[in-house]
Amino acid sequence: MNLSNILVRVAARQPDAVAIRFGGDELTFEQFVTISRQFSAFLDSVGVAPGDRVGIYASNRLESFCFLLGIWMSGAIAVPYNLSVPRGPLRHAVEDSDPTLIVVADSEVELIQDVCDGLGGAERILAVGPNAATAGATWTWHDVTTLPEREEIVPRLDGDEALLMYTSGSTGTPKGVRQTHRTTGAAVDATIDIFGLNADDSALVCTPLFHVGGLQLISLPVLVAGGSVTLMSKWDPIGWVDLARRWSPSYVALVPTMAIDVANRMSGAEPVQLRSVRICAVGGSGLPEGPLRRFRDATGICSVINIYGQTEQNGLAASERIGENPLPVCLGRPLEQVVQWQLVDPTTQQRVADGSGEIGELQVRGDAVTPGYWKRPDADAERFVDGWFRTGDLMRVRPDGQLEYVERIDDMIISGGENVYPQMVENYLASSPDVAEVAVIGTPHERWVEQVTAIVVASRSGVTVSDIAEFCQHHPDLRGLSRPRRIEMVSALPRTGNNKINKPELKRMFR
Template sequence: MDLATAFRWTTERYPHRRAVGGPVPMTYAQWDARTDRVARALVALGATPGTRAIFLLQGGEPLATLHLAAQKAGIASLPLSTRFGADELAYCISDCSPVLIVVDETTHDLVALALESVEQPPAVVWAGAAADAPRGTMSLSAEIERTSPGPVGFVPSEADISVMLYTSGTTGRPKGVPRTHFAEFQSALAHLLQTGHAPGEATLGVMPLFHTMGLRSLLATVLAAGTWVPQAKFDAEASLELIVRERIGALYLVPTIFWALLQTGRLAEATSVRKLAYAGASMTPTLAEGLGETLNPERFVNHFGSTEIYTFSIGPDGVAKPGCAGRAGVFSRLRLVDPDPGAHPDDVVADGEQGQVAVSMASPEAFAGYWNRPDADAKSIRDGWYFTGDLATTDEDGDLWVAGRVDDMINSGGENIYPEEIENALARCPDLDEVIVVGTPHDKWGHAVTAFVVGPRGVDPAHTLAAVEAYVRDASGLPSMKRPKRIVVVDRIPRSAVGKTLRRHLVAGDFSALADSTGTAPR
């Protein structure tokens, strides 16, 4: 099944059902007609079947419409991160050789700067009002006005590239991950099965479409003939208003967004929400407990996966087992193998031992390999298995518990220490809002376990530091070797556009300390 056909079949079943919520709603019949015209406009602008087009917009319905229109026209959609710097963006443009790049008022200047260092720059297309189009750009809206209604007249194959996402680049260069119509359809289907997303259900479209979670919320909602409620930029109060007004039943978000919603103190108003799912980062037990007590959801799913293979495993009960990654997904197969970088997929660790998560590439949700990166393929794909770089153990029930990333492991005094265990212990401290643990260079220990904490708003950083130090010493339950040797109070934790913690920034010293247990002056 290709995505263009899937969209049309949903429209045939429920033409008058609300497809897009928010201030500018559309039925499925209206959205189908709108995406047809956008698809024809993209072709007229030079993006023919088999080509690639970058969509660099703030988000919301305009970006979703472009993505769905690209599926109908057989164009590989590349929704890139709006947080890329000019150098990263120039690299991605040169790497994927798009025929055009669609921009809006939030991204035009960045693209112009990036294109200065691109040898063969693509055509730039303006997504805003035609009258506002900057000099040197073509107007998408003007082209849409010139097109006639109706389908573009092309039906993609399920083997065609639907989308290419670039990894966030938390380490090294961004990597292109091409995904077929088949893989995207199967991933959306898996999402529906694994989260219990019901037919016709409404969901919040706030996760960016340059991330697999944002795409999954969109495509799964289309398959289920539900209502996708766009929010181009996250704001906790505005999100809560949308959830309540639109009677949203299912939320699929990163933990940082759930945390922000809980911090409003008003999340209990969202009585329509019955299904929760999270991914992208671990969730502390305290946050899971808070969400469970506030919303009492019917389903509370921990989705463990990646851009490359959408599902690794599913933890089906975030209330009973907060943080547990559960078992392999409905279309997945996984095993724990020796953490050594050169390990073979058959080097399976014994029950209860920690190992690296390897997932079968036979999954219908899997990609086939990175774009122009044989070095990355050689590192991550071996004998039909994808090596995720995640470390995990299984408990007595056979359920998976992720301990962190291989690259995040802290070697302090010859001992291997995993940050998430310490973070979960410290997260229960009532005198902090957020905590991230990394290893920072230390002359004696090699690396010192260092906790970066964000205190409650308005509280003196020195008070936060003293309170956390006391908690570590008296109430954390951590053995001495795992207690932070350094605690730093900061105003924020560095994160990517989708909420992933950028630990490397902290390791490199890229932070401003408000208070520091080493006595180092704030800088």
């Protein structure tokens, strides 16, 4: 069953209903399917075969879902690349996925050609955007829209990949998470079920579609339910409020930093009443109670709920239920329609006894869980045990049966809803001649929830925080959320008995 069949059936039922809005433009469901069929025809004309990968390197735009649907219609696999990762991980993701071609925003063509120089995908680029004709790509979107529609939808099996979403482990090496037609469809169905989505619902999507939060958590469920999706190209808290007031969405999803941004920007302003929002899902990390209350006061949104999921579970494995908790204080209940779950003691590997309240690693299996990683049997062996996927997240079950998040087993930092991997940052910082030794940890931050903090032992006397900050400023892989926002100079790093850096002690010292 090809996922695209589902959306085609929705369009047949309501061809004139608005499916997608972006800026001042919109597509009806009929237009959405028509353009997708043209894109499928284009892919066929340039030799894309079933099972081939088609990369996407573009921010949210009107045609975003046409890219996706056209790729699926062709039986190919969509690979949305993360626009926020440094050049090294981006090149690895392109090389690893080996796309037949890449759809690239006109402003990013030169970057992709430079970063991916020598890779096949960089030589076959379809440019989209108003300046596509002068971007130096192989094709432009005009080459797509002049083609007749391709009516054929290539059949797919449940286990065939629909998407490769690149994420990273504790070492920061990008891994392609295989998301099949079955896992994606199951996650979408479960989301529609627990939130009661239907054709009257509409979503305001401010998160990028290269994340499961933007794609599988909110956009696909609403479209499959027959509702409409309004896309933002980039995050802007006041723009988000304005769009919410204009389009009255019923479903929004934010990372904690976004909610904090809205609360901060609306501070002192006249509160708005976004009463249309019946679901405000917050995921990526916990939203502290203080910012939560300020967000509610600023927007009038009372239905804020915590959700939990990973790329490996297609975005949603557990969720608070609407109205169940007065404040989002836990992760809610697993989506048992599509996942089985257990807590396992990370030391003994024994299942945590029901009702014990003990902490264990969450492990899941089921329809929404990835069958494994792309070309990474080593990662499969590490993360799967007897068919159970190890999430790496420590949790406990509350007396009311809801899951409570405790901590990551590894030291990954979640800053602004994005994963930042300390070992990668440490490796980049270690290349500075001023750095003798460095450890990177996450420490609290008012806006980002966690910030990257570098604890540095200098290689010579006289090295200052400003020297390290200047190095970071000019290093291409230490920008954005990977840039240390806090730098501390020490004479030595604490160590454990086996001579490893004692990061728990560092976190106590610099919390």
